[in-house]
Amino acid sequence: MTKKIHILAIETSCDDTAVGIIQARVFGQKLKEFKVVSNEISSQADLHAGYGGVYPALAKREHKKNLPLVFKAATKDFDIKKIDLVAVTAGPGLDPCLWTGINFVQEMLSGNKLPAVPVNHVEAHILANFLTKKIGEDAFRKTYLPAVALAVSGGHTVLFKMNDIGKYKLLGQTRDDAAGECFDKTARILGLGYPGGPLISALAKQWSKRKKKTIKVSMPRPMLNQKNYDFSFSGLKTAVLYYHKKQKPALAASKEYLEAMSFEIQQAIVDVLVAKTMKAASNLKAKSIIIGGGVSANELLRKTLKTVAKKQKLKLLMPKVDYCADNASMIGVAAYFANKRGEAVMDPQDLRSDSNLMIQESDN
Numbered sequence: 001m002t003k004k005i006h007i008l009a010i011e012t013s014c015d016d017t018a019v020g021i022i023q024a025r026v027f028g029q030k031l032k033e034f035k036v037v038s039n040e041i042s043s044q045a046d047l048h049a050g051y052g053g054v055y056p057a058l059a060k061r062e063h064k065k066n067l068p069l070v071f072k073a074a075t076k077d078f079d080i081k082k083i084d085l086v087a088v089t090a091g092p093g094l095d096p097c098l099w100t101g102i103n104f105v106q107e108m109l110s111g112n113k114l115p116a117v118p119v120n121h122v123e124a125h126i127l128a129n130f131l132t133k134k135i136g137e138d139a140f141r142k143t144y145l146p147a148v149a150l151a152v153s154g155g156h157t158v159l160f161k162m163n164d165i166g167k168y169k170l171l172g173q174t175r176d177d178a179a180g181e182c183f184d185k186t187a188r189i190l191g192l193g194y195p196g197g198p199l200i201s202a203l204a205k206q207w208s209k210r211k212k213k214t215i216k217v218s219m220p221r222p223m224l225n226q227k228n229y230d231f232s233f234s235g236l237k238t239a240v241l242y243y244h245k246k247q248k249p250a251l252a253a254s255k256e257y258l259e260a261m262s263f264e265i266q267q268a269i270v271d272v273l274v275a276k277t278m279k280a281a282s283n284l285k286a287k288s289i290i291i292g293g294g295v296s297a298n299e300l301l302r303k304t305l306k307t308v309a310k311k312q313k314l315k316l317l318m319p320k321v322d323y324c325a326d327n328a329s330m331i332g333v334a335a336y337f338a339n340k341r342g343e344a345v346m347d348p349q350d351l352r353s354d355s356n357l358m359i360q361e362s363d364n
């Protein structure tokens with residue numbers, strides 16, 4: 001008989017306050033599929049725009065203010081007594097923000113006996129693919145594993161091997177800025193606004209369509225040819241800064257220049273992400289590539305990976321664009337599997353944040 005498990009999930013690790021409910025349909029201890037019951041998000045992007053990035057104290061204040069409202073919206077059509085499990089992001093992320101979510105769960109569960117699951121945000125970005133592909137856990141294992149996973153967002157750029165759900169091997173990560181951070185910071189240098197990824201992507205598209213091109217720019221692809229799976233994006237940011245500072249103000253503000261720069265920045269970031277991911281997939285004989293995180297919404301990244309994966313006869317999983325950026329549903333998905341691994345706590349006071357939380361490593 002199919003059992004339905006309802007998970008209430010809360011995500012406050014960065015600048016999005018997200019609450020949602022997902023239903024896990026389980027048959028004989030095995031996940032058959034997830035169904036999203038509600039998925040509410042309140043984004044603070046506009047508030048942080050003036051800082052060109054997320055300002056932690058402000059983010060915390062906003063989470064505190066917004067959580068009860070987002071919670072209300074996410075639960076308004078649902079009988080809360082049907083919740084079996086509560087999930088909350090424990091890390092990585094901004095510590096004051098993580099604690100807002102944890103404290104909210106602690107208060108909500110006081111005097112209540114529901115188990116609470118601390119969730120790894122990076123793992124959740126990859127498991128968000130369960131929301132796109134209606135697939136059971138056994139079929140997922142059989143079709144896609146072992147996989148090489150790339151979690152790429154404003155806060156993280158992590159490449160890891162996925163041997164099983166919950167069994168990972170870290171391959172590499174950024175040594176400085178994350179890929180999304182590089183989009184955001186270079187967009188700020190160019191005076192484009194925040195978040196930078198979608199703005200740069202849109203301008204790059206216009207450059208591709210532009211008939212008359214009088215500008216040629218060339219930016220570095222940091223660590224592209226190094227024999228490791230690490231990334232570094234701060235060098236690209238600095239190269240953009242120095243190049244931009246040297247330009248005459250009229251040119252630096254021109255549409256053609258901003259399009260050319262956006263195109264080159266996006267291409268440089270995508271070149272590095274794709275090359276390292278493909279190298280890992282080939283060296284480790286992976287069956288598939290799985291991506292997730294805000295930057296996985298990038299059209300060029302998606303298109304390029306599609307082409308190269310097809311060439312290499314690799315399967316490719318990318319979240320629906322709606323589930324690339326931070327959301328509560330992906331936290332619910334990760335919590336379902338974490339709970340099966342025995343990671344739930346019975347006393348919510350035992351929940352802790354870990355702003356540098358790593359993905360769970362396992363040798364097999």
Ligand code: KG4
Nearest residue numbers: 153154155180195196197294295298325326
């Ligand atoms: O996953 P996410 O919502 O938050 C973090 O966990 O960091 O990712 C946000 C990041 C931002 O840096 C934003 O610029 C980037 O994702 N992003 C994009 C695109 N959409 C969002 N980057 C490139 N292209 C996009 N279309």
Ligand code: ZN
Nearest residue numbers: 153293325326
């Ligand atoms: Zn994220």
